[in-house]
Amino acid sequence: xxxxEILWQKDGICTDIEMYFHSNYKLNYMKSEECTYILFRxxxxxxxxxxxxxxxxGKWKKYTKVQSVSVKLILQGKFxxxxxxxxxxxxxxxxxxxxxxxxxxxxxxxxxxEFPEESKGMLFFRIEALEKGGIFYGGSYMTSIGPDExxxxxxxxxxxxxxxxxxxxxxxRLFNKEILQNEHSLLYGKLEVFISDxxxxxxxxxxxxxxxxxxxxxxxxxxxxxxxxLLEILKLPKQGGITHxxxxxxxxxxxxxxxxxxxxxxxxxKEEYADAFIGGAMLRADQRNIQVESGASWNAGNLISLKAGxxxxxxxxxxRNEQEEYREFNAWWYCCFPMExxxxxxxxxxxxxxxxxxxYGLRNMKTLILMNGICVWHEPFENKYSxxxxxxxxxxxMIDNAFHFPAWGKREVIKTLIGTYKxxxxxxxxxxxxxxxxxxxxxxxxxxxxxxxxxxxxxxxILAAGYKAVPAEQLEVPFMHQEYERGRFENHSRLHExxxxxxxxxxxxxxxxxxxxxxxxxxxxxxxxxxxILFYDIVENKGFVTHRSVRRFIVQGFQVLGTIAAxxxxxxxxxxxxxxxxxxxxCRAFWEQYLEM
Numbered sequence: 057x058x059x060x061e062i063l064w065q066k067d068g069i070c071t072d073i074e075m076y077f078h079s080n081y082k083l084n085y086m087k088s089e090e091c092t093y094i095l096f097r098x099x100x101x102x103x104x105x106x107x108x109x110x111x112x113x114g115k116w117k118k119y120t121k122v123q124s125v126s127v128k129l130i131l132q133g134k135f136x137x138x139x140x141x142x143x144x145x146x147x148x149x150x151x152x153x154x155x156x157x158x159x160x161x162x163x164x165x166x167x168x169x170e171f172p173e174e175s176k177g178m179l180f181f182r183i184e185a186l187e188k189g190g191i192f193y194g195g196s197y198m199t200s201i202g203p204d205e206x207x208x209x210x211x212x213x214x215x216x217x218x219x220x221x222x223x224x225x226x227x228x229r230l231f232n233k234e235i236l237q238n239e240h241s242l243l244y245g246k247l248e249v250f251i252s253d254x255x256x257x258x259x260x261x262x263x264x265x266x267x268x269x270x271x272x273x274x275x276x277x278x279x280x281x282x283x284x285x286l287l288e289i290l291k292l293p294k295q296g297g298i299t300h301x302x303x304x305x306x307x308x309x310x311x312x313x314x315x316x317x318x319x320x321x322x323x324x325x326k327e328e329y330a331d332a333f334i335g336g337a338m339l340r341a342d343q344r345n346i347q348v349e350s351g352a353s354w355n356a357g358n359l360i361s362l363k364a365g366x367x368x369x370x371x372x373x374x375x376r377n378e379q380e381e382y383r384e385f386n387a388w389w390y391c392c393f394p395m396e397x398x399x400x401x402x403x404x405x406x407x408x409x410x411x412x413x414x415x416y417g418l419r420n421m422k423t424l425i426l427m428n429g430i431c432v433w434h435e436p437f438e439n440k441y442s443x444x445x446x447x448x449x450x451x452x453x454m455i456d457n458a459f460h461f462p463a464w465g466k467r468e469v470i471k472t473l474i475g476t477y478k479x480x481x482x483x484x485x486x487x488x489x490x491x492x493x494x495x496x497x498x499x500x501x502x503x504x505x506x507x508x509x510x511x512x513x514x515x516x517x518i519l520a521a522g523y524k525a526v527p528a529e530q531l532e533v534p535f536m537h538q539e540y541e542r543g544r545f546e547n548h549s550r551l552h553e554x555x556x557x558x559x560x561x562x563x564x565x566x567x568x569x570x571x572x573x574x575x576x577x578x579x580x581x582x583x584x585x586x587x588x589i590l591f592y593d594i595v596e597n598k599g600f601v602t603h604r605s606v607r608r609f610i611v612q613g614f615q616v617l618g619t620i621a622a623x624x625x626x627x628x629x630x631x632x633x634x635x636x637x638x639x640x641x642x643c644r645a646f647w648e649q650y651l652e653m
Contacts, residue, residue, distance in 0.1 A: 057206070058242070059122065059320055060197040060429070061313055062129075063108045064092045069311045070344045070433070074369035078103045094192045096133065096185035102192065104180040105142060107368040108429045111197045112378060113141075114176040115427050119332065120324035121205050126170040126198045127181055133190025135159045135183050139169055143177030144375035150177075158186075164193065178378060178428075201324070209323045210246045211315065211392070212289045212298035216281025217306035219255035224306055228263050234312040236267045242316050248298060250288050251306075252281035274651050276511040277408030282388060283647055286398050290644070298395055303413075305389040309341060309433040317430060318392055331397065332423040336390025337363075337377075337431040344433055345369045351383035351426050354414055356461045356468075357453040377428050385417025386424055390432045393420070400644040408511055410445060411452035418460045441576035441593060443522030443600075446476070446488045451495035455506070458634040466627045469496065470620050477616045481609050482561040482580035484589055484602035489612050491521055493619045500626040502633035507641055511650075523591075525575070525598035533570060533590040533601050540592055543573035543582045556584050567604050575599060 065071050065085070073083055077094075079102045084095045094102065104110055116122045129137065139155040154172045161167070171179050183192060213231075217224050231249055235241045251258065252273040260270040273284045282303050289298050300322055304310065318334050325332060337350035345368050349361035362383055366373040391413065397420045404416045417424075450472065457464040473496060480488040498505055528535050548556075559565050562585035571583045575591040583589050592599035640646060647653075 057199050057201050058196045059116070059125070059199055060111060060317055062104070062194045062196055063311070063313055063429075064194070066311065069309060072345050072369065075107050075345055076109055077106060078371070091193055093194070096135075096188070096190040096192070098185055098188040100190075101182065101184045103140075103182045105140070105178065105371040105374070106180075107374050107377075109180070110142075110371075110374060110428060111179040112427050112429075113171075113174050113179045114378060115380075115425065116321075117175050119326060119329050119423075119425055120321060121201060121326060122199045122324060124170060124173070124200055125179060126168050126200075127179075127195060128166060128168045128198055129181065129183070129195040130164065130166050130193035131159055131161050131183075131191065132164045132193070133161060134186040135190055136186060137167070137169065138182040138184075139171050140180050140182055141171075141174050141177055142180070142371065142375060144372070144379065149372065149375065154179075164191070166195075168198065176378075178375065205324070207299075207323050207325070208296075209300060209319045210248075210296075210298050211243070211300055211302050211319055212285075212395070213247065213249045213302045213304060213315075214252070214282055214285030214289070215249065215304050215306050216252045216254060216278050216285070217258070218275065218281075219257050220306045221258060223308075224251060224258060225263070227306075227308075227310070228268060230310075230312060231268070232265075235315070236265070241312075243319055246319065247315075250285040252284045254281050274512060275515070276406065276651060277412075277515065278388070279404050279407055279409070279412035280511065280651055282412070283404050283406075284651055284653075286403065287644065287647060287653070289395060290398065290400065300392055300394050301398060302390070302392040303388040304432070305434065307435065308389055310336075310390070314390075314430050314432070317427075321425065321427070322392070329423055329425075331394055332425050333386060333417070333421045334392040334425045334427075334430065335386025337426065338387065338389055339368070339431050339433045340436045341433045342436065347373075347377075347431075348434070348436060349387070350377060351381075351386055351424055352414070353382060354384045354418060354456070354460070356457055356464045359414075374428055377426070380426075383424050383426075385414040385421060386426070388413040389434055390430070391417075401639060401642060403642050403644065403647055405455065405638075406506060406511065406641055406647070406650055407452045407455055408448060408515060409452075410448040411456050415452075415456045415459065418456070438576050441525075441591075443485070443488055443524075444491065444518045446480075446491040446522070447495040447498075447518045449495070450476075450492050451499050454496070454499040454631075455634060458631040459638060462631065462635065466623050469623050469627060473616060473619060473623075477612065479580060481612065483578055483583060483591075484586075484604050485523065485591075486602075486605065486608050486612060487521060487523055489616075491518065493615060494518075494521070496619055497622060500622055500630045502630045503637050503641065504633070507646070523600045523602075525591075525593060525596070525600050528592075528597050528599065531590065531599055531601060533572070533588060535590065535592055535597075535599065536572060539572040540574070540594065543571060544577070546582060548581055552584075553581070556581060559585075562586070563604075563606055563609060 254275040338348040340346045347366040350363040353360040567587035569586040570588045571586040572590040575593045
């Protein structure tokens with residue numbers, strides 16, 4: 057049985073060779089109508105100790121029924137083939153050559169070699185050409201397993217989208233070409249796609265088929281879109297139907313081989329891991345070798361992105377990924393779980409965005425399987441900034457903690473409020489402070505507010521209350537790149553830090569500057585004594601401007617005090633309403649009414 061195909065770099069997916077093979081020279085990739093292959097020079101070596109082409113033996117053995125592993129290599133020419141093993145323990149990297157074979161294949165030939173038994177770390181192969189003109193056509197990692205040990209798996213991909221037509225069209229085209237209309241795919245006939253069109257802007261006639269369903273949906277955010285897809289799957293017959301839901305963002309880049317690998321793992325899970333989630337790491341879309349997150353911990357709302365910043369071209373970092381650590385959820389850019397947990401009384405919370413994926417994971421996830429090679433590429437978050445999120449961040453954090461960390465109480469809420477008032481007030485982003493206070497006050501209204509509020513109408517109000525980035529030519533302050541760079545890297549002395557804090561970030565001193573800072577990475581120390589601040593997004597060439605107002609800062613200080621009083625009086629009662637009546641907003645009847653189905 058094939059476990060994992062040997063992958064090649066792909067245009068439009070990932071073209072970084074070192075994510076697939078390491079070599080001692082510049083590889084000569086060739087393409088024919090039938091396949092991709094590598095043409096060797098004499099002495100050329102390729103090694104598969106890489107993110108996509110190593111084999112995570114420790115995880116395969118822990119979670120699945122796989123015991124023996126072999127590798128099938130398709131070769132032509134004379135080679136020395138080595139089977140190898142690596143593992144990281146503390147700061148030590150251990151490596152062994154497990155087997156070495158000389159191959160002499162005048163014609164194209166399949167070679168299958170079995171790895172000696174290993175139970176941790178990674179397995180991989182190394183190929184050295186002993187003469188010029190040798191060809192490597194690819195292959196796969198294999199196992200011997202009885203058909204009665206393979207569980208039937210059918211995936212239901214759920215995508216929530218809001219007016220991102222191009223991304224959806226591209227991914228649908230990819231699914232059709234490589235899986236849905238490809239009889240050679242291992243997932244042919246075992247995949248359906250449900251796209252919740254929250255913006256109701258997709259051309260369904262051009263996209264729909266018997267396996268692709270376009271669902272015109274009310275804009276109830278990511279939570280509403282993903283839940284709509286799950287509800288549609290629940291309507292299908294269980295016998296021979298979809299066994300697992302795979303939730304994916306609409307603006308990702310994904311290799312369909314990742315989906316196939318996910319399905320293979322699911323089909324071989326041990327009984328004790330039958331309810332496991334499989335998560336995909338997020339890699340940067342602009343630097344496709346850099347990992348942003350591989351699993352995460354909630355930490356009462358102080359999110360911890362695990363294994364962030366790793367350069368996956370390096371085998372040392374691939375081994376770092378092999379080491380498992382405590383994790384609580386996987387974001388829904390790529391998250392797969394069994395439909396058995398998706399019951400009519402166990403659906404996500406209607407919290408629009410920010411927190412729907414983590415709450416559902418905290419509620420249902422016992423085991424999260426993460427593996428090298430299972431990933432998507434997504435625009436990094438530091439390139440994104442949305443003022444309106446201040447509302448959802450605090451409101452949903454309070455809701456999630458009411459269910460999963462009730463010890464996070466009034467004092468903690470007040471502390472975060474004061475911190476936000478100071479940070480955003482020092483940046484003159486007074487509208488953000490107002491949004492943050494609104495998020496708290498709406499939570500204090502209890503579960504009835506969430507249950508009875510129209511999410512589309514509320515979201516329009518929240519959007520209108522935040523800052524809007526406009527094109528550079530429409531800004532009242534001209535963008536100066538040198539000033540922008542100074543705002544990113546300027547260092548300050550210890551004395552400056554003391555003066556800045558004593559002067560309340562310059563509010564007690566005359567204002568005299570116009571400063572330009574990164575929109576998503578602005579810090580108060582960069583704008584000390586500024587009169588006007590330009591927040592600029594250099595990727596989108598957009599920005600917005602704020603102005604210092606001592607009066608508004610003081611007025612909002614009194615509003616913060618009023619909000620603190622409200623927290624002290626009503627927080628415990630609101631928290632109890634979620635804890636005692638939470639099931640009301642997790643059930644099918646509520647969601648069908650909420651989405652006006």
